[in-house]
Amino acid sequence: PTEEFLPAAGSAMKLESLLKKIEIESVVGRSDVDVSCIACDSRHAKPGCLFVAIPGTRHNGWAFVEDGIARGAVAVVSEGGELFRRDVTHVRVKDARKALGLLADAFYGSPSARMRICGITGTNGKTTTAYLVRSMFEETGEKAGLIGTVEYRIGERAIPASRTTPDAVTLHSLLARMVAAGCSTSVMEVSSHGLAQNRVAGIEFDVAVLTNITRDHLDYHGTLEAYFEAKSILFRTLGLGAKKAVAVLNADDPAGERLRRMVGPGVATLSYGLSGTADVRAEDVRVLPDGTCARIVTPWGKAEVKLRLIGRFNVSNVLAAVAAAGSQGIGLDRMLRSAAAFAGAPGRLEEIPTDMGFRVFVDYAHTDDALERVLSALREICSGRLIVTFGCGGNRDRTKRPAMGAVASRMADLAVITSDNPRSEDPEAIIAEILRGCSGAANVEVRPDRGDAIKRCLEAAEAGDVVLVAGKGHEGFQELADRTVPFDDRVEIRKMLSCRS
Structure with a gap:
């Protein structure tokens, strides 16, 4: 999306004009250079670019300064570091993230x-x-x-x-x-x-x-x-x-x-x-x-x-x-x-039509509060059993895992615990943390494979029941440890319903 929406390099601005918008600690080099684009990702740097090195939680933007310069950056903004180059202007600031926003605002005409x-x-x-x-x-x-x-x-x-x-x-x-x-x-x-x-x-x-x-x-x-x-x-x-x-x-x-x-x-x-x-x-x-x-x-x-x-x-x-x-x-x-x-936003309590007497919904609920709100809403329209499957994302907030397990086991008639986007975590370990909140409830089952979990819910559903597939909503992919694979809950449900009918 970044590349798609970055405007083509248009009318250049003088660096000195842009710098009037931010608080500067020091400038080494020329401030009258022309800036034709701004980037905070060195892969998007182009000739005439102002590269802003952002300190991140996993990567420090300073490590990519040389790559940005190699791609054409004429000036660099950072919170620290020394740039031993005469052909590239170095601007030091106290807060690079704030500076990036103010520079981008000025560059794109506020x-x-x-x-x-x-x-x-x-x-x-x-x-x-x-x-x-x-x-x-x-x-x-x-x-x-x-x-x-x-x-x-x-x-x-x-x-x-x-x-x-x-x-x-x-x-x-x-x-x-x-x-x-x-x-x-x-x-x-x-x-x-x-x-x-x-x-x-x-x-x-x-x-x-x-x-x-x-x-x-x-x-x-x-x-x-x-x-x-x-x-x-x-x-x-x-x-x-x-x-x-x-x-x-x-x-x-x-x-x-x-x-x-x-x-x-x-x-x-x-x-x-x-x-x-x-x-x-x-x-x-x-x-x-x-x-x-x-x-x-x-x-x-x-x-x-x-x-x-x-x-x-x-x-x-x-x-x-x-x-x-x-x-x-x-x-x-x-x-x-x-x-x-208004019929709803994609993947937000989105109903997947079925002619089998039960109803199926997909929702993005991935917190205990959201899951409780959605299950409460569906209970009000459910004449039969309320069935839910969900998982919790890997490398994300672990405190909500047992809380979501507690909500599902308390509010659903059948809760099938599965994988969400496990990322680099072991899916079984994530599920074990969710199960800690279920207190051994008899209405809880485990199907680590998300496709299997959805299939189990649909096969269990009878007339009057409501099925909720929660956690991923509109997402069309699943993030695994070594790759991202196509997976859309809505697509999988439609395929399974088609086979069942």
Whole structure:
């Protein structure tokens, strides 16, 4: 995706003009050189490039400086190191990640200042909320871009996403392309990694949305408090620029109130939730086999809506989207018309049609909180048994493994524990950690091969049952120790259903 979206080298900028945007510790060499592109990956460096060496958790960008220069870099930005070359300018800064964002913003013409930017952060619900917000803006005839876990979208042009929040160069180049394509709004999922690593530096947000904060990514952040602190960056930096910003906060999550106290005095706040005191709230929520009904109450009026989305957690996602879009002046009738027509985001409680009397869903749930919300929603529409299969990703937060096992064994009638993306970990060892939370429950089985696990669930299903295949959602691959192989839960399910019929 990075190569796809990096604009071709266009009008060059003088290095000295770019350097005015960042805090510099020292410059060795000429500052009047022409810069025709910016890269933080040496493989993307080209003649005339400004290469920014980013210190990472696994690799230090300084190790790739010579490769960047060999590919044509005329200047290097880094936090340290000595560059013993007279033909390449060396700029030292205190924070290379922040500098990269500000440099990319300047190089691409400050695109976030030329459009409305809606950032959505939280543990669960980001993707569905982002799709909903984008659809609401497009309902008004606006052209809106999307940056998120599933894809990056500029108008009708889309490409699969490499990660939720891409690096700063890709991010600003995407926004610049959106401006060029006539987009007046960009809706962006903002991950905790993206915030902690300053990938959104230089982006000025009009709206920041919190979905919820529950345990995840503790392998990276260490503690839940550090995870919260990363998420809070989006709200603590809101409204520091020229824009009049709005914070949209979940009244049903304790983090919402904490963040409300953190936002600046010039930032407006809107609360949403299923509770009775939120600014945007739902009343009389009824979960039906084919969707959910509710009365939506807002500062702009109230109305009944029938959603195609299943579950109370999806009502919460709709409320977040209504608060975000409503804060930007979109009428309630248009927002709810869009929400009523919305069939769901790829791999988010996505139903795979079957004519066998039972129902099958695929969902991206990969935390204990998300799994509990989805199973709770499906239990409300299930007249028979609730069957689930899931695994946990390797080289990721291990603390949620037994917690997910506990949720599945408690809430499902049959839980088949399997592999997710094991990466370099032993799949059997991951499963053993999940089983620690199951307490020897009789309704739990193990099928390490994901295909076998899905097959077991489908073979066990009878009329009235509901099957959930959780963890990977929209993903079309499986990451193993030595390779990545094609594997899409939805494709596998369709093949198995076809054989069974």
